[in-house]
Amino acid sequence: MGAMTKPLDGPLIGDLLRCPQGAVDIGSFDARATAGAEAGKKATLAGMEELGAELSELQERLFAAGRSEPSSARRLLVILQGLDTAGKGGVVRHTFGLVDPQGIHLHAFKAPTPEELDHDFLWRIRRALPGAGMIGVFDRSQYEDVLAVRVNKLVEESVWRPRFDIINDFEAELAQSGVRIVKCFLNVSKAEQKKRLMARLENPAKYWKYSSSDLDTRLKWDDYMVAYSEVLERCNPDQAPWYVIPADRKWYRNWAVARIMLETMRSMQLTWPPADFDVAKEQQRVANS
Numbered sequence: 001m002g003a004m005t006k007p008l009d010g011p012l013i014g015d016l017l018r019c020p021q022g023a024v025d026i027g028s029f030d031a032r033a034t035a036g037a038e039a040g041k042k043a044t045l046a047g048m049e050e051l052g053a054e055l056s057e058l059q060e061r062l063f064a065a066g067r068s069e070p071s072s073a074r075r076l077l078v079i080l081q082g083l084d085t086a087g088k089g090g091v092v093r094h095t096f097g098l099v100d101p102q103g104i105h106l107h108a109f110k111a112p113t114p115e116e117l118d119h120d121f122l123w124r125i126r127r128a129l130p131g132a133g134m135i136g137v138f139d140r141s142q143y144e145d146v147l148a149v150r151v152n153k154l155v156e157e158s159v160w161r162p163r164f165d166i167i168n169d170f171e172a173e174l175a176q177s178g179v180r181i182v183k184c185f186l187n188v189s190k191a192e193q194k195k196r197l198m199a200r201l202e203n204p205a206k207y208w209k210y211s212s213s214d215l216d217t218r219l220k221w222d223d224y225m226v227a228y229s230e231v232l233e234r235c236n237p238d239q240a241p242w243y244v245i246p247a248d249r250k251w252y253r254n255w256a257v258a259r260i261m262l263e264t265m266r267s268m269q270l271t272w273p274p275a276d277f278d279v280a281k282e283q284q285r286v287a288n289s
Contacts, residue, residue, distance in 0.1 A: 008263070013259040014259075017245060019241070024229045031248040032248040034252045066132035070132040075130045075133065077138065077174070077181050080186060083193060089139070103135055121163065122170055125141065129174070147227050164231075164234045171240040182241070187246055
């Protein structure tokens with residue numbers, strides 16, 4: 001319990017990066033900002049080991065509760081959204097790599113399969129939700145159905161526009177059932193995205209990361225910014241908040257998501273489940289064995 005009682009240094013990163021409610025203009029967010037980490041990269045990352053140790057303990061408490069009371073245990077769902085090169089994979093490796101992988105349920109949503117298209121757009125999302133006591137991580141999510149679907153004109157506006165309210169109702173349902181939701185928009189700048197795409201083409205070890213479709217998406221940058229702005233504006237309740245994570249500096253992006261996870265899990269007031277047996281009796285049995 002000792003590590004958990006130590007106050008965090010500085011302001012809550014979640015407060016600093018929480019997307020304001022109301023009208024949103026993504027262009028107003030600085031993708032190179034380092035809010036809460038003004039001491040710089042070296043000083044900030046020096047505390048990652050300690051941060052990771054507490055995250056790991058909190059995750060174990062969550063996991064233990066899921067095994068002890070699977071019908072009532074809480075869950076954490078972290079949604080990662082962002083354009084190509086924003087760093088969703090990097091966050092998964094460097095942030096969620098701080099905790100025990102057996103307590104993580106990762107799902108990366110690609111283009112829907114024929115089977116998935118035969119159902120409503122939330123069908124595949126519901127099937128991928130984390131179980132009791134788990135931390136679920138969505139690499140892309142239900143928001144693709146009001147982002148990529150909208151920008152690429154895959155369906156009529158009369159189809160995708162009502163989905164904002166459907167998503168809000170869905171997330172309210174999850175929150176009511178004990179799912180804590182954290183949504184992170186990884187905000188990479190257009191200039192930084194160009195730099196990262198070019199780096200993939202200049203290094204044979206990174207060719208596998210590049211797809212010509214990445215450039216197709218980049219050419220629709222302005223349309224995506226409009227679509228993302230509306231997502232942040234219309235689907236940002238306190239029970240399922242959006243955080244705008246500056247993603248041009250990879251070290252800050254990873255640290256910020258880890259800090260928000262830590263702050264969120266602290267607020268869940270996780271405790272170890274009590275023993276469902278007579279501790280003294282079992283101690284005696286072990287001693288006599």
